[in-house]
Amino acid sequence: MTNRNRRDFLKKAGVATAATVGAATVGAPYVHAQSRAPIRWRMQTYAGPALAAHVIKPSIDAFNKAANGEMEIELFYADQLVPTGELFRAMQRGTIDAVQSDDDSIAAPVDVSVFGGYFPFASRYSLDVPVLFNHYGLREIWEEAYAEIDGVTWLGAGAWDPCNFVTRDPIRSIEDLRGKRVFTFPTAGRFLSRFGVVPVTLPWEDIEVAMQTRELDGIAWAGITEAYTVGWADVANYYLTNNISGAWAGSYFANSDRWNEVPEHLQTLFKLCMDNSHYYRQHWYWWGEAHYRTTGGKLELTSIPEEEWQTLEDAALEFWDEIAEQSDRNARVVQILKDYRQTMQQAGPPYRYS
Template sequence: MTNRRNFLKKAGLFTAAAGSATLAAPHVKAQAPIKWRLQTYAGPALAEHVIKPSIDQFNKVAAGQMEIELYFADQLVPTGELFRAMQRGTIDAVQSDDDSIAAPVDVSVFGGYFPFASRYSLDVPVLFNEYGLKEIWEEAYSEVEGVKWLSAGAWDPCNFATVDPIRSLEDLKGKRVFTFPTAGRFLQRFGVVPVTLPWEDIEVAVQTGELDGIAWSGITEDYTVGWADVTNYYLTNNISGAWAGSYFVNEERWNELPENLQTLYMLCINSSHYHRQYWYWWGEAHYRTTGGKLELTSIPEEEWTTVEDEALKFWDEIAAESPRNAKVVEILKKYRETMQKAGPPYRYG
């Protein structure tokens, strides 16, 4: 017991001495947090689901080491100028698709809604992570100075929401529609007139008659962002089963991050990818059956098959634009064949 008391007394002296030394140390000012500005393709209502939760998680877990300021569609920079702005360092990061931000890479045409490249949302992560698209995208963006591509994931399908009903291909002719660049390029073959406008102007443009409809999303977004309030019909046939969107970052800003923050950012991207998988899968069925605002219409399957056949011709045209595009199209064809051979639940009919 005597030895134990002597040990505790000495330990207390050492602790006190250490404490004194700590108190005597000069004050070091805490390092200011790293600040990023990230702009998404989505408006405020949609961003609440497709990115804001993951950015809130990041800022919370970063615990003052870093803070990401989130900006919505066209808030800092018009969407079509996002890539160049990120390259210059005007903004630090982007969530969008390659097609909309005019990424100067050949594979940008496959971003957004590449016609009939997917049937379901799970097709997108499978194509990137199991069929080699990830490595192709990394290669393409390594050739562009100043921007790093980080990850791609799936969003919703591409359907028409219109003022007047679409029940045949003939009904598409002359319709002025807000859509994505490559999707619009394809839809022109069926008489659709693609229109480009700032995202926040779409609702008013439908109300004023400047637009006849929207082919920018599935039904979940039509209800979430208010487009179901200004259109009357929803075409159940889609030209793509899922939007392929990506996360991009200014390469210098990315390289400046310590490894733990890079890892945290990638984890939050994956969290966003996962949330969208079930949120859209729920919404597409929920709003078709209980939405109450849009009447569902369909083009007969035998007629819609001609659109799918035309898409395969479109694929071959895109493949001819570069060897890398040809490689992507080859993967898409192999994937399509595999899914068809696998049968239900991968493909029906």
């Protein structure tokens, strides 16, 4: 083939290819995300606006952007649509579509709900929670438990901050806890009442005022990061460095019908955004707990001697055994917690220092 013939061949082939592609393009249907109405969810978090700005809003904003018009989640804050204690039933009825909270606070009707939130001394550090769920079998147990409940799908759990006391008066001994009216989580309150604490339940947005009016003596609902972030450091004076749990265990839930309506690729996107939120909290709280202890300037730090605080941990192990008696599934969870505790102690530093 001469050079001229080769050029003519390539030219004709190029024209033919372009025509073929053009015809295929014209003939193919054009699919766009907006060809149908977007899926719309209403989701409520346990957190007020200042806290939600860290623990969930960035991930929901990212989801809405990445969903590209196919789905949009409207986020509501603590008690904004439904009181926190009624969230599970509201989600089950379809009044709201999804929830971020702990099982304990939303009164989830499963036996393992007692382990949500701050189960006393179940964790020492925030990494303990994802390790327990992903490597020690808690995920499978939670899936099993919620599979028995109609209308709600449990989507996964992650870690938040530790549970310390933020108080108006100093706590320097266990005896100082006696008679203190404290806002805390249901199961944590049941445990702390053994040491004279008076658990108080109030709407989240009322806590700051309740501290100012002395309706509350303290808060055992968070670590120091949240105390500064949500304004509690402005109405309290002291922060007890001893904690009854190293990390809050919180979950994401959805109304089952609404979750099943979501295409698989958007379900995957939502779970990726959940994981992004879990990751953000790991470093935000780890930074904040040290930062505010050392540079916060609003709260004086107090401590109970470790040998005295050990009496609480010993009592917690007795509490575990009582919970284990409530169901076979709870007994399995308690055994996992005991096995994990032993492993961490045997591993030594940096897993456990005592």
